[in-house]
Amino acid sequence: MNKDLFKQIFKLIKNYDEIILARHISPDPDAVGSQLALRDSIRLTFPNKKVYAIGVGVSKFKYLGLMDKIDTNSITNALLIVLDVPNYSRIDGIEDISYHDIIKIDHHPKEDIVGTVDFTSSKYSSACEMVAELLLNTRLIINKQIAEKLFIGIVSDSERFLFKNTTAHTFEMAYKLVAKFNLDTFSLYTSLYEKSFNDYLFEAYIINNMTITKNNFGYLVIDNTIFDKLKVDSASASIVVNNFNFIKDLLAWCFITYDAKNEIYKANIRSRGPIINEIASHYNGGGHQYASGARFINKEDIEKIFNELDKACQEYKEHENQ
Numbered sequence: 175m176n177k178d179l180f181k182q183i184f185k186l187i188k189n190y191d192e193i194i195l196a197r198h199i200s201p202d203p204d205a206v207g208s209q210l211a212l213r214d215s216i217r218l219t220f221p222n223k224k225v226y227a228i229g230v231g232v233s234k235f236k237y238l239g240l241m242d243k244i245d246t247n248s249i250t251n252a253l254l255i256v257l258d259v260p261n262y263s264r265i266d267g268i269e270d271i272s273y274h275d276i277i278k279i280d281h282h283p284k285e286d287i288v289g290t291v292d293f294t295s296s297k298y299s300s301a302c303e304m305v306a307e308l309l310l311n312t313r314l315i316i317n318k319q320i321a322e323k324l325f326i327g328i329v330s331d332s333e334r335f336l337f338k339n340t341t342a343h344t345f346e347m348a349y350k351l352v353a354k355f356n357l358d359t360f361s362l363y364t365s366l367y368e369k370s371f372n373d374y375l376f377e378a379y380i381i382n383n384m385t386i387t388k389n390n391f392g393y394l395v396i397d398n399t400i401f402d403k404l405k406v407d408s409a410s411a412s413i414v415v416n417n418f419n420f421i422k423d424l425l426a427w428c429f430i431t432y433d434a435k436n437e438i439y440k441a442n443i444r445s446r447g448p449i450i451n452e453i454a455s456h457y458n459g460g461g462h463q464y465a466s467g468a469r470f471i472n473k474e475d476i477e478k479i480f481n482e483l484d485k486a487c488q489e490y491k492e493h494e495n496q
């Protein structure tokens with residue numbers, strides 16, 4: 175356990191009167207859950223501090239709580255806590271914030287953010303698993319609502335404990351949150367997983383249109399008209415990509431959407447074997463070894479990224495067969 179590190183984190187939080195918590199753009203339940211759980215815990219533990227969660231609010235995660243609106247000019251000497259994000263370019267909303275120290279809490283491979291106190295480790299399934307460990311081992315207070323946010327983040331980022339990032343420690347944190355705070359897991363799963371029938375039709379569209387190569391790489395450039403037709407959010411692609419994890423015929427898969435407003439292609443990539451974040455990094459992306467994303471402007475890059483991923487599947491299979 176990271177006793178010394180936790181002491182340092184607690185001390186730094188204690189020393190600041192203004193604290194800003196931030197996480198990555200295009201947030202997921204782990205990003206929002208870890209950000210708001212830690213915010214609420216600091217507020218409970220230190221009622222006199224000014225503590226704010228920044229970044230764009232997402233209506234589908236309203237059940238986790240709301241972001242704060244702040245007057246950035248009033249912030250003069252803040253501590254910045256960044257969660258679930260390894261690089262400055264992907265932090266949501268800190269452009270106008272001046273801060274002194276940084277606490278970083280993240281489970282992605284290390285990139286350019288280095289915290290004054292740095293809790294970075296890819297051994298954790300989620301930022302929420304890290305915050306749970308922090309809160310359970312310091313004087314930072316947890317209540318039931320905070321425990322719920324952390325549980326949701328852990329469940330979401332480990333895909334219900336199915337992903338390779340799930341460890342005994344992941345289960346231990348989930349167990350402690352559920353047991354200590356008597357969490358109603360069924361209702362939490364409903365908030366997290368309830369979908370419309372059209373969301374399933376969107377999944378069916380992907381199944382019906384995906385191409386699978388002889389190397390077991392699956393790919394699809396999603397036709398934008400499908401989003402209007404089914405009235406689903408284009409961000410759905412980044413959620414449904416997780417649902418293809420136990421298909422025997424797939425080793426890795428990539429779905430591309432085109433964001434017409436920002437004139438950018440977005441790739442969602444998952445893998446059950448080949449390491450993909452290295453490839454994603456060639457296309458202005460990154461993430462985890464088996465779960466990555468990329469964003470690029472040139473249409474020609476679609477074929478290039480597909481080819482690289484297909485080749486990674488081929489190499490993986492050759493290696494497996496040796």
Ligand SMILES: [Mn+2]
Nearest residue numbers: 204258301331
């Ligand atoms: Mn995460």
